[in-house]
Amino acid sequence: MIALNLKQFLRKTTPAPAVQTAEKQTNREAWQEFASPIGADYELYGAMRQAVPVIDAALDKIVRLTGDFKVLCGDSFVQEELDGFVRGVRVGTGGFGLRQFIAVHLDSMLTYGNAVGEIILDGEAKDIAALYNAGLRDIRIRQGDTPLEAQVAVRSGGFEFIPVKYPDLVIFTPLAPRAGQVLGEPLLRSLPAVAGVLTKIYASISTNFERIANLRYAVTYKPGAGGAENAKEIASMIAKEWSGAMAASASGAVKDFVAVGDVDIKVIGADNQMIDTEVPVRQMLEQIVAKLGIPPFMLGLHWSSTERMSTQQSDILTSELESYRRVLDSVILRICGLWMRLRGHGCPLRVIWEDINLQDELEAAKARLLAAQANKLEGGEGTE
Secondary structure (H helix, E strand, O other): OHHHHHHHHHOOOOOOOOOOOOOOOOOOOOHHHOEOOOOOOHHHHHHHHHHOHHHHHHHHHHHHHOOOEEEEEOOHHHHHHHHHHHHHOEEOOOEEOHHHHHHHHHHHHHHHOEEEEEEEEOOOOOOEEEEEEOOOOOEEEEEOOOOOOEEEEEEEEOOEEEEOOOHHHEEEEEOOOOOOOOOOOOOOOOOHHHHHHHHHHHHHHHHHHHHHHOOOEEEEEEOOOOOOOOHHHHHHHHHHHHHHHHHHHHOOOOOOOOOOOEEEEEEOOOOOOOOOOHHHHHHHHHHHHHHHOOOHHHHOOOOOOOHHHHHHHHHHHHHHHHHHHHHHHHHHHHHHHHHHHHOOOOOOEEEEEOOOOHHHHHHHHHHHHHHHHHHHHHHHHHHO
């Protein structure tokens, strides 16, 4: 009875609008036809973050720079309870706070283009007990009864997927889906080729250091007249003594190598030069920075730039973060709105984000100071 009442309580009573321009779906019960929210690139995107530290650092910075938020309502008494819920709601196995849930949710959106979370109610369905960010490996999503809805299914064993029992408790957030599509587009969508070239350059640098920087020697014995008969024995003796001298050097001892006759010793690869990789690496990094929208100086890339250029780059990053915040607003309001309804509160909610950087606060403080000075001057002139 509780589950039935909860389902009726959560579902909308108004009929869904009809969309005439959407592609018609057939075989609605074939759950195996659900699309994976991560597609075939799940391992690829994870490997990109692991192999290219700049990508991983950029995504982590985007999540952190998105900042904290506060959910406000019109009732001061309810506001205190709401603040306690936002700070203390359980998230996953050991986390607390709605901010942590939003951070993991955003990280999944940026990496895979989609994020799936769940609101977990207590046993009596009277309060939100916890929030959970689901892994996308065993999640399938497709268009719902209308193009304005999405249906979520989970793996039940083998290759069978079963729709979730309470879809209204599941939060599915796509990142900038294309027209007519249900799934979103990951922020790393156009970077696999760039990351592949970059990892190949790094691998070649490692190989070249193994071949060139790690010194190896070629010892050549040239037998003179009458020494050809014992050349094999002499070469074996030289090889043995040379190996002993190198082993002693590796252990920290100094041992000389003494040979009789015409012995030539050369360093293998000494005539070769390391290929300069600064230009191609920078070209690849520029593509990554342009896609992720992070200023180079925030990633430790000390490229020449003017103060005005740095300011413009910071403004671009601010606009990117504002767009992510607008996507997350609906997630925050949905969770807090359900919490309010479960407790019988009906006051409206709004999300207030903290300022992205101190530069904005400084400019706002200067504006307030100038306004106060102007008001003081106007007031002084009026009293004379």
